[in-house]
Amino acid sequence: MSTRRLALPLALLLLPLATACGTGTDGGAGAKSVTVTVGYQSKTINTVTAGTLLRSLGHFEEELAAQGRKDGITYRVNWQDYATGAPITAQMTAGKIDIGSMGDFPLLLNAARGKQLKQSTRLVSVTGYNLRGGLNTVVTAPGSPLRSLTDLKGRKVSTSVGSAADGTLVRALQRAGLDPAKDVRKLNQQPSVGASALAAGSADALSQFVAWPGLLAFQGRATALYDGAELDLPTFHGVTVREEFAKERPEVLDAFLRAQRRATDELRTRPVASAESVAKETGLPAEVVYLYNGAQGIATFDPALRPELVAALKEDVPVLAAAGLVKEVDVDAFVDPAPLARAVPGAAYPEAGAPKPELWLKGQGSTRTFDGPGALLKAVREAGAGRVRAAYVPDAVTGTLWFADRAVWVRDGGEWRAFVTRAGAERYVAGHPGSRITGYAEAVGAAS
Known part of the structure; x- marks a missing residue:
């Protein structure tokens, strides 16, 4: 991919920021036309269920159309794409973005900035997370x-x-x-x-x-x-909403959370198709999207505000405070599970299991998983390098999924293990006499 494609299009970054939002000139109490402005990060694919994928599926617009038939209001969604969470927070505290998605540290800055400017925000759902921090x-x-x-x-x-x-x-x-x-x-x-x-x-x-x-x-x-x-510390991305907007337009927030749940269902049940869709929208390679968002991907997608994630958010506050970025953040006041419980009652996904090696062959709309790295290596050899679109393998210690041909491989007797980093592989070898680091091509050729 060229540098030009890596950068967000200039026209996208310069989208008009004065578009009226839920509390703007066309969205006040009694209005018949309401514009909802959503800030998202297309390149931060851990937020796709509240951004890129959600936008492409049109679920939010569908939910708002159904709501409009009930209350006689015409709803419009204004999607604004950014590279990081900071500008989303700036526009939210200026009253120009109603709903936004960003990572855990930016969420805390969002909370602190909102309180400072008397434009409070609330964390209402999660997009994707990794309980060990592998994102x-x-x-x-x-x-x-x-x-x-x-x-x-x-x-x-x-x-x-x-x-x-x-x-x-x-x-x-x-x-x-x-x-x-x-x-x-x-x-x-x-x-x-x-x-x-x-x-x-x-x-x-x-x-x-x-x-x-x-x-x-x-x-x-x-x-x-x-x-x-x-x-081994959780990291995640989540959805934040302006408190004033959430109080004035709870039905809109509910519609968004229902739509996010539908997008999450789509990603979990059709991971390859979802990766292809996100790739098309963002210009990212589908193989990269799938590394994070796939069936065995680094990110687990679930809107629930899990206790582990809230606890991790509290542990993040001292890090930001030490850097002089915040003084204090009342995490308990910032986290609001009520809207999700109201919009999608009883929604729960099964716990994510340990990731398995996975193979994606060219021309295939699905992938194969394997019980161990050795089985993956054998399948790659049998398929032939020309037929492999992507092969993924979890780190032997952390479980972080990585590209098999970019991983560091270790042979330990008749067993194969893969690591995201060379340091991780060297630590293993130091503790297991007789094991040795080997190249990917050698590993594929020797697998049986």
């Missing part, structure tokens, strides 16, 4: 001499300050014994800018959120240095 990854350029987080000392690392990926970077550096404020030079950059900086050599590493690490790895433009799942 964020630190990557380096191919051929980089950097092998672990400690190698980042004195180096330049690109990230989006205040994002979930920045939070992962801060915590990971601290666990590695480094001071994020002193031992590395953080470059505060948009994801696309950071990707270009990594390619140009002006950044030594890039810490970003879904789907940038996977995209760059797929393109051969990056190698994973640190798997966010090593933190």
Whole structure:
């Protein structure tokens, strides 16, 4: 994919921000025409059930049309696409966006900023999550001499300050014994800018959120240095709404949450078709979308405000406070499960099981899963490299799904194991005498 396609279209970024929303000139009490403005991030594919996929399916518009037949109001949806959550928060607190989706750290900034400006917001649902933190990854350029987080000392690392990926970077550096404020030079950059900086050599590493690490790895433009799942701390994206709008238009919020549930059902029951749809809308490769959003993907999609996620949100507050980005956030006041319970009562999805290796062959509208890495390698060999669209394998320790041909493989006797990072593979080998790191091609050729 070219740099031009990586960047959001300029025309999209410059969508008029003055469009009337639910509380605007055409949407006040007693209005017969209401425009609902939704802010989303098309490239942040962990939010697709409240953004890209939802928009393409038209479920929100359908729910509003049904509502309009009941109350005699004509509803229109104005979708606005952004690269990160920060501009969505800015427009929400200005009263110009009614509903938005963003990651956990930006959600806290959304809550803090809303309270500060007396434009309170509420977290009403989740889009996708990973209970170990695998949605964020630190990557380096191919051929980089950097092998672990400690190698980042004195180096330049690109990230989006205040994002979930920045939070992962801060915590990971601290666990590695480094001071994020002193031992590395953080470059505060948009994801696309950071990707270009990594390619140009002006950044030594890039810490970003879904789907940038996977995209760059797929393109051969990056190698994973640190798997966010090593933190073993949940990370997620969610839906936030202006409190004033939610009180004035509860029926609209209910319609959105019903539509989000329908989009979630679509993604979970038709993962390949959903990945193809999101790829078409965003210009991202479908193979990358599926890495995160597929049946075994890194993200689990469920609108429920799970206790583990709320607890993780509370643990995120001190990280933002230490960076001077917030003073305090009342998470309990910010999280509001009532609208989801009202709109989609009793909705629940089964717990996600351990991910399995998965193979996607060219020309196929479905994938195959396998009980272990060895079986996947054998299937790849039998299919022939020319027929493989994508092969995915979970990290042997963290469970984070990764591209099989980008993973680091270890042979341990007759067993095969894969790792997202070389550091992870080296730790395994150090603890298992006789095991050794091997290349993907060798692994495929030797699998039986």
